[in-house]
Amino acid sequence: MSDTASILSFMELALKKAKLALDRLEVPVGCVIVENGMVIASGSNRTSETRNATRHAEMEAIDILMEQWQKAGLDCAQVAQRFSTCDLYVTCEPCIMCAAALSIIGIREVYYGCANDKFGGCGSILPLHEGASLEFSSTSSKARAFKCTGGILSAEAVALLRCFYEQGNPNAPKPHRPVRASQFQLGIGSSVDH
Amino acid sequence: MPWQIVHVPGKPPSSPELSTVDVLASVIEPKLANTLVRQLNLICPLENLRHVKRVQKRSVEGKVELSVILCLQNEHESLCAGMPNDVLQLASTYQLSPYKTKVAKYAALSKEEWKEQCKLWPTSYHPSTIPYELTGFAEEESQLIVKYMKFAMRLMRTPNGKVVNAAVIVDPLGGKIIASATTFSFQHGGDSLGNIPEDSKSKLLPCDFSRVSCMYPWRWTEPRSDNGKEKCDGNFSWHPLRHATLVSIENAAARDRQLFPCLEYQNDLPLRNGGVCDCSENNPIKRQKIQFSENVGVIAEDASPESLPSEVLRPYLCTGFDIYILWEPCVMCAMALVHQRIRRIFYAFPNPIAGALGSVYSLQGEKSLNHHYSVFRIQIPEEYY
Numbered sequence: 001m002s003d004t005a006s007i008l009s010f011m012e013l014a015l016k017k018a019k020l021a022l023d024r025l026e027v028p029v030g031c032v033i034v035e036n037g038m039v040i041a042s043g044s045n046r047t048s049e050t051r052n053a054t055r056h057a058e059m060e061a062i063d064i065l066m067e068q069w070q071k072a073g074l075d076c077a078q079v080a081q082r083f084s085t086c087d088l089y090v091t092c093e094p095c096i097m098c099a100a101a102l103s104i105i106g107i108r109e110v111y112y113g114c115a116n117d118k119f120g121g122c123g124s125i126l127p128l129h130e131g132a133s134l135e136f137s138s139t140s141s142k143a144r145a146f147k148c149t150g151g152i153l154s155a156e157a158v159a160l161l162r163c164f165y166e167q168g169n170p171n172a173p174k175p176h177r178p179v180r181a182s183q184f185q186l187g188i189g190s191s192v193d194h
Numbered sequence: 195m196p197w198q199i200v201h202v203p204g205k206p207p208s209s210p211e212l213s214t215v216d217v218l219a220s221v222i223e224p225k226l227a228n229t230l231v232r233q234l235n236l237i238c239p240l241e242n243l244r245h246v247k248r249v250q251k252r253s254v255e256g257k258v259e260l261s262v263i264l265c266l267q268n269e270h271e272s273l274c275a276g277m278p279n280d281v282l283q284l285a286s287t288y289q290l291s292p293y294k295t296k297v298a299k300y301a302a303l304s305k306e307e308w309k310e311q312c313k314l315w316p317t318s319y320h321p322s323t324i325p326y327e328l329t330g331f332a333e334e335e336s337q338l339i340v341k342y343m344k345f346a347m348r349l350m351r352t353p354n355g356k357v358v359n360a361a362v363i364v365d366p367l368g369g370k371i372i373a374s375a376t377t378f379s380f381q382h383g384g385d386s387l388g389n390i391p392e393d394s395k396s397k398l399l400p401c402d403f404s405r406v407s408c409m410y411p412w413r414w415t416e417p418r419s420d421n422g423k424e425k426c427d428g429n430f431s432w433h434p435l436r437h438a439t440l441v442s443i444e445n446a447a448a449r450d451r452q453l454f455p456c457l458e459y460q461n462d463l464p465l466r467n468g469g470v471c472d473c474s475e476n477n478p479i480k481r482q483k484i485q486f487s488e489n490v491g492v493i494a495e496d497a498s499p500e501s502l503p504s505e506v507l508r509p510y511l512c513t514g515f516d517i518y519i520l521w522e523p524c525v526m527c528a529m530a531l532v533h534q535r536i537r538r539i540f541y542a543f544p545n546p547i548a549g550a551l552g553s554v555y556s557l558q559g560e561k562s563l564n565h566h567y568s569v570f571r572i573q574i575p576e577e578y579y
Contacts (some may be wrong), residue, residue, distance in 0.1 A: 051442060051511065054530045076416070097530050100529065117562070119562075119563065141410060
């Protein structure tokens with residue numbers, strides 16, 4: 001359980017990561033993973049740099065922990081146990097892919113900023129956070145549910161995304177609008193920062 | 195039973211959810227039909243309803259009755275309040291009596307959906323927009339599809355005899371394998387179809403599917419007796435999210451970065467002052483030069499000389515590529531393929547536990563997504579099992 005002040009402060013950190021993504025001309029989405037009140041990993045979108053459209057902030061942060069925990073010699077059960085005590089703070093509702101991934105790793109709780117009405121996997125398009133309604137004999141094949149709370153500092157998250165889309169996506173196949181450095185600078189300056 | 199390629203529609207044809215919009219229509223004298231339709235198309239064209247026919251022809255008590263759509267009906271207004279003046283005038287000139295009715299909002303995607311739509315009001319249906327479903331594949335293409343699926347089948351066995359999911363990304367135009375992967379290991383492009391031996395049959399049954407991670411995505415937490423023997427690549431000895439599809443996407447992305455390095459953002463470049471590097475302006479000569487000077491080694495390892503991408507512009511992600519997967523992907527993998535802009539998905543075995551392309555979810559029918567692929571199931575002849 002987290003109190004409002006700490007939820008907000010963790011989301012501020014996620015927003016900071018999102019701003020870093022914007023500086024790298026990436027879709028500005030950022031996240032932090034919190035265990036026992038401590039940020040243990042963070043991530044931001046790296047889809048342009050990697051040319052891998054699955055490299056969302058959540059996947060980046062999860063991979064940091066996977067690498068770290070394996071180096072420390074944790075086995076499957078121990079890794080699963082750790083993830084089950086972790087919460088994720090992400091500036092935009094996890095997409096269908098990331099929501100499924102979060103269910104697979106068994107995250108405890110997710111807090112997000114703005115809703116994602118095109119791809120959202122935590123209620124907007126599919127309610128993957130609810131787990132599967134399917135009935136299986138084995139509990140280990142059951143889709144795990146996680147608690148999910150949206151709308152935290154969503155205006156700030158939207159402002160960042162707006163900056164990105166107004167400047168034009170330099171990696172889109174045929175840019176509708178050219179990338180303009182001046183506009184980009186303006187975008188950064190006018191983004192919500194508090 | 196021969197090999198079969200079956201289209202997997204986004205929605206089961208039996209239960210089409212029909213979105214509709216309200217329009218105002220009126221019964222008309224058949225002899226006025228031409229005049230009225232011509233005038234209505236001028237003063238009130240149905241811009242976003244091109245699939246909807248303007249005139250409906252019905253047989254009422256043995257008599258032909260024609261109705262024509264006058265205009266869209268706004269939800270909150272009384273019957274004629276929202277009518278454009280021109281239409282209103284036309285209606286009074288010809289003494290039409292408008293009534294409200296429903297028409298299909300979107301063009302039909304299947305014959306079944308079209309039949310349902312026509313029960314409301316006739317629409318047109320152009321099967322040419324979805325050629326695979328109705329016309330099937332040409333013989334030559336079918337043979338290639340089968341070959342690629344056989345290639346994927348060769349990958350699915352781990353050295354110690356377990357069965358895992360396997361994925362192969364293919365550029366159908368260039369006839370090239372872009373990347374392939376299984377859950378635990380991967381190969382990096384370079385295979386051309388000619389290298390696939392014909393005797394690639396592999397006995398599939400009976401075997402243990404518990405390692406097919408798309409089928410049991412949540413089972414990774416269970417301790418395994420042979421843990422650690424099958425190594426993942428890279429930084430992980432195992433990873434609950436490195437399903438074959440995700441790894442194949444990663445490999446395709448790595449190949450893209452190697453072949454077209456000029457779009458890489460350099461860390462030491464000040465991005466704000468035109469950090470997007472020059473060759474983004476589609477300069478093939480420049481691009482070619484960079485490839486040959488910096489990546490000769492990589493290319494030589496990666497592909498046969500005739501498949502050098504010198505003439506090819508860098509693809510955006512996996513645009514235009516197909517993927518062959520043994521098991522129907524789970525929802526994480528299916529969405530990853532939306533993100534990576536795959537064109538077509540071919541899978542062999544349905545995944546009743548977690549499949550996202552027909553079994554549990556039908557992601558290919560999710561209209562809100564910004565990219566849509568076509569999905570096919572390949573039925574493998576029994577002698578291959």
